[in-house]
Amino acid sequence: MSTRSVVPFGPQHPVLPEPIHLDLVLEDERVVEAIPSIGFIHRGLEKLVEKKDFIEYVYVAERICGICSFMHGMGYCEAIEHTMGIEIPDRAKYLRTIWSEMSRIHSHMLWLGLLADAFGFESLFMESWRMREKILDMFEYSTGGRVIFSVNKIGGQRKDMPDDMIADFVHILEGMEKELKAMSNTFLNDYAVKSRLEGVGYLTKQQAHDLGAVGPFMRASGINLDTRKTGYAAYANLEFEPIISTVGDSYARTDIRIREIYQSIDLIRQAAAKIPSGDVAVPFKGNPTGEYLMRVEQPRGEAIYYVKGNGTKNLDRMRVRTPTFANIPGLVETLKGCQLADVPILILTIDPCISCTER
Amino acid sequence: MHQLHGKVNLTMSILSFSKTVFHNLFSKPATRNYPQVPRIYPERTRGQIGIKIDDCIFCGICSRKCPTGAIAVVRETKNWSIKRFGCIQCGECVGVCPKKCLTMLQTYTAPNATKTVEEYIQILKPAPGEPPRQTAAAKPAAAPEQTPAQKAAAAADTSKE
Numbered sequence: 001m002s003t004r005s006v007v008p009f010g011p012q013h014p015v016l017p018e019p020i021h022l023d024l025v026l027e028d029e030r031v032v033e034a035i036p037s038i039g040f041i042h043r044g045l046e047k048l049v050e051k052k053d054f055i056e057y058v059y060v061a062e063r064i065c066g067i068c069s070f071m072h073g074m075g076y077c078e079a080i081e082h083t084m085g086i087e088i089p090d091r092a093k094y095l096r097t098i099w100s101e102m103s104r105i106h107s108h109m110l111w112l113g114l115l116a117d118a119f120g121f122e123s124l125f126m127e128s129w130r131m132r133e134k135i136l137d138m139f140e141y142s143t144g145g146r147v148i149f150s151v152n153k154i155g156g157q158r159k160d161m162p163d164d165m166i167a168d169f170v171h172i173l174e175g176m177e178k179e180l181k182a183m184s185n186t187f188l189n190d191y192a193v194k195s196r197l198e199g200v201g202y203l204t205k206q207q208a209h210d211l212g213a214v215g216p217f218m219r220a221s222g223i224n225l226d227t228r229k230t231g232y233a234a235y236a237n238l239e240f241e242p243i244i245s246t247v248g249d250s251y252a253r254t255d256i257r258i259r260e261i262y263q264s265i266d267l268i269r270q271a272a273a274k275i276p277s278g279d280v281a282v283p284f285k286g287n288p289t290g291e292y293l294m295r296v297e298q299p300r301g302e303a304i305y306y307v308k309g310n311g312t313k314n315l316d317r318m319r320v321r322t323p324t325f326a327n328i329p330g331l332v333e334t335l336k337g338c339q340l341a342d343v344p345i346l347i348l349t350i351d352p353c354i355s356c357t358e359r
Numbered sequence: 360m361h362q363l364h365g366k367v368n369l370t371m372s373i374l375s376f377s378k379t380v381f382h383n384l385f386s387k388p389a390t391r392n393y394p395q396v397p398r399i400y401p402e403r404t405r406g407q408i409g410i411k412i413d414d415c416i417f418c419g420i421c422s423r424k425c426p427t428g429a430i431a432v433v434r435e436t437k438n439w440s441i442k443r444f445g446c447i448q449c450g451e452c453v454g455v456c457p458k459k460c461l462t463m464l465q466t467y468t469a470p471n472a473t474k475t476v477e478e479y480i481q482i483l484k485p486a487p488g489e490p491p492r493q494t495a496a497a498k499p500a501a502a503p504e505q506t507p508a509q510k511a512a513a514a515a516d517t518s519k520e
Contacts, residue, residue: 059449130389140403141401144450145405
């Protein structure tokens, strides 16, 4: 009978860009239990909705996270638009779709780089981030910002993209698709990479369902669910199928995210072909009344925005349920039985974003 | 058969390795040699807010629309000021300015140890016949502290007197 010991993991750890703490109960080198604790970077952004009016709060909403900033802003705007019955122009819907998918590509490339860094493959890490830089440049060309875009507003978008700019972006993305094929070959077929990912951190379909996992973490376990299928923004007009795998290990999660990058490029291509001309925003009057629950598929999974208006310029309540928060129970389950050396990789495979989680 | 398979694998890996080596030898670096090669900002880059103070009518819309309350406008003294480190460069003020005297500049606010406020004061235009006066003035509200060299020079001046 081996003795049990508790090893604290985080909140400061080389693999963690943001602070989360786990108490790992070990038997020798094997994890038997993981007890998570969060609360190191709570900022009180939900409370701020009482101080800022609902139009100004868009800028706060997009600061919930530095990676999915566009989607946080968009999710909040769509929720408010539903409570006020605002129908935004079609062009704005397509612009939201294009920027959302660009965010997804850059988030997944960031994750691939972090994963490569976690198992010590520095050159692969650099390669992922080199490619990601092109997306950030595209964001700067189209929105003026690389991290915070400030293009969402209630009633549409604050900026338009000229058609030639969209065509240029599609051209850049098609070039990137070829480079990505070479890089994904290393991620999916390299012996050293596979040895760190294959057969590590299984989560069964039933466990994923019971523990409420979301996003690529859930789809890697075989659940066919993608919130984009609800048809917000312009997704209702685009053809795509959720990417799933039935294996449920870390390798499957990597595979899913790589295939989602290709899917995002395809969605941008489709949106660029279908985008109509016209205005990008509609004026509106009044204040939000009533409540709405908006679901958005972020790179890390489904995020939920709940808003409740009382007819004044300040909302009664604004609540965000972020994907990382939903994935922590699943993470704790996958950690049980793994080796201590695999813990950093497993934490990364849920693509944790603690700033989102704590808001 | 197994040996043959191994040889084929080795040849393939050498081939792909050489391809990578030659690609890296003859391709441009992914990074820029900054600061020797300057960064060229795109047209839409949101750096900081600029103002043509002579065109401003001090209506105060920019101040009311600013989500962080970084802009302050005093109509009586023709004073327009911005907290540079409170501004989030959303560009809301640029969009609503009725005289289009606010612009989004591509340059960023220089780093500073203190959170500066920049004030712009419109000098009244001279009446016909009056001599021309100095026009716009921009000054930081908090006077910057003297550097040690300036302090020493000032002390030397005093001692001479």
